[in-house]
Amino acid sequence: MPEIKPTIDNMEILCAETVAGPNALVVFGASGDLTHRKLLVSIFQLFARDLLDDRFYLLGCGRKKFSDEEFRKKAEQSIRENSDFLSSKDLDAFISKLYYIDGDYNDANFYRRIKTRLVELEQKHKVYKSLVFYLSVPPFLYTTIVEHLGSSELACPKKLATKQQIKLVVEKPFGRDLRSAVELNNSISRCFDEPQIYRIDHYLGKETVQNILMLRFANTIFEPIWNRNYIDNVQITIAETQGVEHRAGYYDTSGALRDIFQNHMLQMLALVAMESPISFEADHIRDEKVKLLRSIRAFDINKLDDFFVRGQYGPGSINGKKVKGYLEESGARANSKTETFVAAKLFIDNWRWQGVPFYLRTGKRLPAKDTEIAITFKKVPYSMFSSVGIDELPPNVLVLQIQPEEGISLSFQAKRPGSKICMSTLNMNFSYKSVFLVDMPEAYQRLLLDCMVGDQTLFTRQDDVEVSWQLLTPILQAWEQDESAPHKYAAGSESFAEADRLIEADDRKWRKILESGISQ
Numbered sequence: 001m002p003e004i005k006p007t008i009d010n011m012e013i014l015c016a017e018t019v020a021g022p023n024a025l026v027v028f029g030a031s032g033d034l035t036h037r038k039l040l041v042s043i044f045q046l047f048a049r050d051l052l053d054d055r056f057y058l059l060g061c062g063r064k065k066f067s068d069e070e071f072r073k074k075a076e077q078s079i080r081e082n083s084d085f086l087s088s089k090d091l092d093a094f095i096s097k098l099y100y101i102d103g104d105y106n107d108a109n110f111y112r113r114i115k116t117r118l119v120e121l122e123q124k125h126k127v128y129k130s131l132v133f134y135l136s137v138p139p140f141l142y143t144t145i146v147e148h149l150g151s152s153e154l155a156c157p158k159k160l161a162t163k164q165q166i167k168l169v170v171e172k173p174f175g176r177d178l179r180s181a182v183e184l185n186n187s188i189s190r191c192f193d194e195p196q197i198y199r200i201d202h203y204l205g206k207e208t209v210q211n212i213l214m215l216r217f218a219n220t221i222f223e224p225i226w227n228r229n230y231i232d233n234v235q236i237t238i239a240e241t242q243g244v245e246h247r248a249g250y251y252d253t254s255g256a257l258r259d260i261f262q263n264h265m266l267q268m269l270a271l272v273a274m275e276s277p278i279s280f281e282a283d284h285i286r287d288e289k290v291k292l293l294r295s296i297r298a299f300d301i302n303k304l305d306d307f308f309v310r311g312q313y314g315p316g317s318i319n320g321k322k323v324k325g326y327l328e329e330s331g332a333r334a335n336s337k338t339e340t341f342v343a344a345k346l347f348i349d350n351w352r353w354q355g356v357p358f359y360l361r362t363g364k365r366l367p368a369k370d371t372e373i374a375i376t377f378k379k380v381p382y383s384m385f386s387s388v389g390i391d392e393l394p395p396n397v398l399v400l401q402i403q404p405e406e407g408i409s410l411s412f413q414a415k416r417p418g419s420k421i422c423m424s425t426l427n428m429n430f431s432y433k434s435v436f437l438v439d440m441p442e443a444y445q446r447l448l449l450d451c452m453v454g455d456q457t458l459f460t461r462q463d464d465v466e467v468s469w470q471l472l473t474p475i476l477q478a479w480e481q482d483e484s485a486p487h488k489y490a491a492g493s494e495s496f497a498e499a500d501r502l503i504e505a506d507d508r509k510w511r512k513i514l515e516s517g518i519s520q
């Protein structure tokens with residue numbers, strides 16, 4: 001199979017990375033899962049790559065009681081478990097920059113103690129009023145913490161000049177419908193201005209998601225054909241093999257539409273379909289994304305089943321291993337109607353995309369981990385090969401493979417050597433790993449560094465979040481009122497009849513879910 005292997009030296013037009021200025025990171029939820037699985041290891045890697053200022057330090061805040069020493073031990077263990085590449089010298093130096101304070105998020109005194117501790121640490125590390133507050137806590141605590149940050153004046157210092165140096169990072173989910181997202185935005189904006197707010201969607205930190213912008217706007221060959229004249233349809237898939245793991249308590253009140261579709265899925269759609277921004281500036285890109293999301297056609301709730309289908313996994317098997325159904329997961333309510341799979345058909349009302357369907361699907365407990373964007377071009381208008389029996393020629397498909405094997409592939413027809421008439425479909429593959437010979441950095445590294453540097457490009461803006469909830473809230477409401485349960489699919493299966501019908505009604509098919517899409 002042909003593979004493009006450009007040499008990096010000839011290709012590297014520009015590699016730029018900005019080093020963070022002096023910053024302190026204050027993490028709420030410092031004893032939690034996200035901090036230990038993702039954040040600490042990502043910050044450590046930034047440190048080891050010399051991308052943090054020498055004065056950097058981290059203050060962890062949490063409900064669990066730990067001394068600085070105990071927190072450091074736990075952090076070291078998490079970094080060792082989650083990092084392949086380690087230098088003990090770097091690790092020791094990094095660990096000595098970690099501190100911890102415990103308390104109750106509802107207690108004003110906790111924030112006074114944090115303030116006192118920060119004054120001490122500021123003096124020790126010589127970092128003044130450059131703080132990043134990271135909310136790595138369950139969403140119901142967001143408003144409480146933000147209000148206390150305001151009333152304790154940790155985050156709303158009187159002088160406006162210093163205010164810009166103080167940032168807030170908020171994890172998803174950002175609201176659970178339009179009303180709650182607007183309320184959350186309102187409560188945060190009492191204390192933080194939009195340039196201080198960094199709403200995380202970790203998909204935007206993935207290298208291959210960022211590459212959508214480079215592919216589209218740093219090449220001329222794609223733009224002329226990136227429209228309804230040449231593109232037949234676009235399919236975006238986020239398939240996971242894992243179930244809800246230990247998160248059923250959260251997931252049962254969320255479901256796939258809120259958990260993945262509203263954020264990761266719509267963000268990828270926006271990047272693939274938006275118009276060209278006038279520059280690589282954060283707001284120019286974000287303006288175009290929001291404009292695109294606003295152009296998605298509203299759904300006719302009376303015909304919802306033609307556009308949105310939901311499913312829930314039952315018992316089944318994945319990679320030969322038996323797994324439970326969603327209703328048997330501990331934390332899921334008996335008879336829960338929470339969807340673990342969503343398939344949708346969207347249309348974008350603008351000149352570029354009029355009439356081109358976008359098929360989106362995401363599901364847990366599918367047969368493989370596979371995140372991809374597949375752009376299927378129109379078929380040739382006429383087959384000159386019909387006289388030799390080839391009436392139907394398969395269309396060209398450009399696949400942006402996001403996970404697990406990052407890459408790009410383009411399929412086209414070519415003559416096989418040998419017989420006079422012998423044609424087959426070839427895939428021209430570009431695999432990040434084999435070209436750049438590195439593992440992809442964790443998305444949180446990118447996002448944490450960008451936040452410290454003050455670059456909001458990869459973070460979602462208030463209007464972006466609200467417009468996506470505005471689109472989806474009527475669907476959530478319709479599903480809540482609908483007494484029927486989601487369609488069942490056996491864990492490990494690719495799809496089910498109703499999801500297939502959604503696309504087959506248009507004479508098309510879902511792409512196969514494959515672990516290593518680009519090498520197929």
Ligand code: BG6
Nearest residue numbers: 172202240242259260264371403
């Ligand atoms: C999270 C969702 O945002 O993304 C999870 O809450 C999901 O349910 C995860 O498993 C998928 O992320 P990734 O990076 O593994 O594709």
